[in-house]
Amino acid sequence: MALDLSALVARHQRDPSRLMEILREVMAAEGHVSPPTITALAAQLGVPRGQVEGVVGFYSFFASEPRGRFRVLFSDNVTDEMAGSRALRERMLTAFRLEPGEVSRDGLVSIGTTGCTGLCDQGPAMLVNDRAIARLTPARIGAIASLIRGDVPLDRWPDNLFAIHSNVHRRHLLLSTPLAPGEAIDRALSRGAAATIEEVTRSGLRGRGGAGFSTGTKWAACAAAPGPDRYVVCNADEGEPGTFKDRELLSLHADHVIEGMTVAALAVGATRGFLYLRAEYPFLVAPLLATLDERRRAGLLGNSVRGAFDFDVELRVGAGAYICGEESALLESLEGRRGIPRNRPPYPVTHGYKRRPTVVNNVETLVAAAFVAARGHDFLRAVGTPKSSGTKILSVSGDVARPGVYEYPFGVSVRQVLDDAGAKDTQAVQVGGPSGVLLSASELHRRIAFEDVPSAGAFMVFDGSRDILEVVENFARFFAHESCGFCTPCRVGTALNARAMKRVAAGAGSRRDLKDLARVSQIMKSASHCGLGATAGNPVLDALAKFRPRFDQGLRSLEVLPTFDLDESLAPAREVTARDDEGAHFLHEETER
Ligand SMILES: Cc1cc2nc3c(=O)[nH]c(=O)nc-3n(C[C@H](O)[C@H](O)[C@H](O)COP(=O)(O)O)c2cc1C
Numbered sequence: 190m191a192l193d194l195s196a197l198v199a200r201h202q203r204d205p206s207r208l209m210e211i212l213r214e215v216m217a218a219e220g221h222v223s224p225p226t227i228t229a230l231a232a233q234l235g236v237p238r239g240q241v242e243g244v245v246g247f248y249s250f251f252a253s254e255p256r257g258r259f260r261v262l263f264s265d266n267v268t269d270e271m272a273g274s275r276a277l278r279e280r281m282l283t284a285f286r287l288e289p290g291e292v293s294r295d296g297l298v299s300i301g302t303t304g305c306t307g308l309c310d311q312g313p314a315m316l317v318n319d320r321a322i323a324r325l326t327p328a329r330i331g332a333i334a335s336l337i338r339g340d341v342p343l344d345r346w347p348d349n350l351f352a353i354h355s356n357v358h359r360r361h362l363l364l365s366t367p368l369a370p371g372e373a374i375d376r377a378l379s380r381g382a383a384a385t386i387e388e389v390t391r392s393g394l395r396g397r398g399g400a401g402f403s404t405g406t407k408w409a410a411c412a413a414a415p416g417p418d419r420y421v422v423c424n425a426d427e428g429e430p431g432t433f434k435d436r437e438l439l440s441l442h443a444d445h446v447i448e449g450m451t452v453a454a455l456a457v458g459a460t461r462g463f464l465y466l467r468a469e470y471p472f473l474v475a476p477l478l479a480t481l482d483e484r485r486r487a488g489l490l491g492n493s494v495r496g497a498f499d500f501d502v503e504l505r506v507g508a509g510a511y512i513c514g515e516e517s518a519l520l521e522s523l524e525g526r527r528g529i530p531r532n533r534p535p536y537p538v539t540h541g542y543k544r545r546p547t548v549v550n551n552v553e554t555l556v557a558a559a560f561v562a563a564r565g566h567d568f569l570r571a572v573g574t575p576k577s578s579g580t581k582i583l584s585v586s587g588d589v590a591r592p593g594v595y596e597y598p599f600g601v602s603v604r605q606v607l608d609d610a611g612a613k614d615t616q617a618v619q620v621g622g623p624s625g626v627l628l629s630a631s632e633l634h635r636r637i638a639f640e641d642v643p644s645a646g647a648f649m650v651f652d653g654s655r656d657i658l659e660v661v662e663n664f665a666r667f668f669a670h671e672s673c674g675f676c677t678p679c680r681v682g683t684a685l686n687a688r689a690m691k692r693v694a695a696g697a698g699s700r701r702d703l704k705d706l707a708r709v710s711q712i713m714k715s716a717s718h719c720g721l722g723a724t725a726g727n728p729v730l731d732a733l734a735k736f737r738p739r740f741d742q743g744l745r746s747l748e749v750l751p752t753f754d755l756d757e758s759l760a761p762a763r764e765v766t767a768r769d770d771e772g773a774h775f776l777h778e779e780t781e782r
């Protein structure tokens with residue numbers, strides 16, 4: 190049956206900020222958002238056509254051209270590639286006689302790649318029409334190819350294909366302490382909003398999403414911003430490759446996450462909340478909606494929570510853009526726009542969702558906050574280090590015998606995590622994902638803590654059989670794909686680094702490439718608009734510093750002349766940022782051999 194666009198838009202109250210939800214429904218019904226549909230949506234929502242077109246073009250889960258009725262996307266995250274995803278993809282391409290990204294002539298199938306699907310503990314993984322399938326093997330690929338050939342609708346595929354396993358191997362405070370529904374809310378109500386914020390501040394809780402900002406300070410700033418409307422947003426975008434601990438928290442302890450959001454709402458005076466879930470986790474949608482409903486029925490959400498205040502949470506689903514994990518890009522996305530990071534300041538605590546005061550917190554932060562509200566600040570303070578109280582949940586993947594989720598007190602050594610997960614002959618560990626820190630084997634004594642090696646959760650292990658250049662090349666490719674393109678240093682720099690790393694990893698690089706890689710990475714660090722560009726060069730810089738002999742080994746002796754004027758490419762960025770100092774330039778140097 191043809192999609193009734195008017196009814197769809199009316200169901201979303203003709204609200205342009207609901208454009209993402211509307212587009213998701215169009216994609217589900219028609220497989221793409223055609224140009225006439227874009228025109229019609231723009232007219233019905235009363236926004237410029239370019240706005241709708243821009244959103245469709247921005248998110249990788251939306252498309253304006255027809256794709257296969259079965260859209261197969263293999264994860265090209267480094268751990269999936271290590272587990273053989275390339276060979277499996279080739280196998281499937283050969284089975285259907287297709288090139289990557291090509292749609293079969295009968296419109297049945299298209300096969301491509303996507304970034305990390307958050308299933309690194311059970312890779313290789315793929316998405317078929319946005320539904321996740323893990324633990325791929327040649328036999329599974331054969332079965333999937335047969336189902337596609339038979340044009341069997343996805344809802345009639347065997348359930349076991351879509352099973353996602355839980356792999357929690359070590360529990361500490363957050364994953365083992367019981368918390369009854371409403372327990373934290375009741376304690377926060379009896380303590381009062383200001384005292385709850387004070388308790389969270391005294392606990393030393395720092396954001397678990399990467400930046401490590403004090404949660405109590407953030408809540409206090411939001412509470413102090415002039416009302417009336419305030420919001421709480423749970424950042425469940427979890428797009429950093431190698432991270433899947435929020436997936437486990439949301440599937441095993443969704444109640445604790447919502448409890449944390451409700452405590453935050455009470456503390457800052459918010460009446461509305463959003464849980465922004467990454468699109469790669471569709472298997473969490475139904476259970477999360479069920480948890481929200483259950484809590485409404487129990488008087489823990491909705492009008493008059495515990496007879497004291499109003500707060501409800503809406504589940505919103507992203508559409509495949511890593512940058513939307515950055516809090517201001519996430520807010521743009523929640524408002525129905527492309528995920529382009531905002532200028533900061535002002536910060537979300539004063540100018541967040543719809544420019545109103547908003548708390549944005551990571552899933553794990555909110556769970557920890559719920560426990561602090563229920564058990565007091567000592568619950569976290571008693572564990573960890575003076576500057577990093579409490580525990581950290583790590584997503585361990587790569588060359589280990591037991592990949593999965595491990596919760597440790599802050600201060601645990603990298604070596605301890607490796608021993609527990611059964612790692613052997615470790616050559617390197619990427620902590621915190623591609624934007625984090627690359628550690629060599631001589632640094633395994635280092636500790637997971639804000640004051641030593643911080644981590645948003647990823648812990649990817651590479652043994653002696655891995656080529657570190659291939660790892661860094663994968664990360665460089667990832668950043669080039671995910672750069673939102675808004676600012677020149679990041680747009681150009683990530684593309685240049687990806688190209689140079691491809692040459693170097695293939696043994697066709699030059700000394701000039703290595704110099705450019707270092708220079709471009711430094712420029713991105715200092716001149717990018719947001720954290721993505723600022724951290725995109727980290728793996729290159731770390732690898733150059735710690736694995737230099739491997740880079741030198743891969744150089745070919747012939748001189749490779751630059752094909753692009755790096756300095757010239759940054760002129761527009763210098764103009765926009767009003768910078769013309771040395772750091773904003775690529776210095777012209779003699780091409781080296
Ligand atoms: C490129 C980029 C991606 C990010 N992705 C995430 C993410 O997936 N989840 C998350 O919680 N924070 C992510 N962050 C950090 C958020 O911007 C923000 O600091 C965080 O949600 C705040 O919550 P917290 O204080 O509880 O950590 C990302 C930041 C950047 C720059």
Ligand code: SF4
Nearest residue numbers: 673675676679719722
């Ligand atoms: S640094 Fe990269 S991701 Fe961030 S705004 Fe600039 S182009 Fe976009």
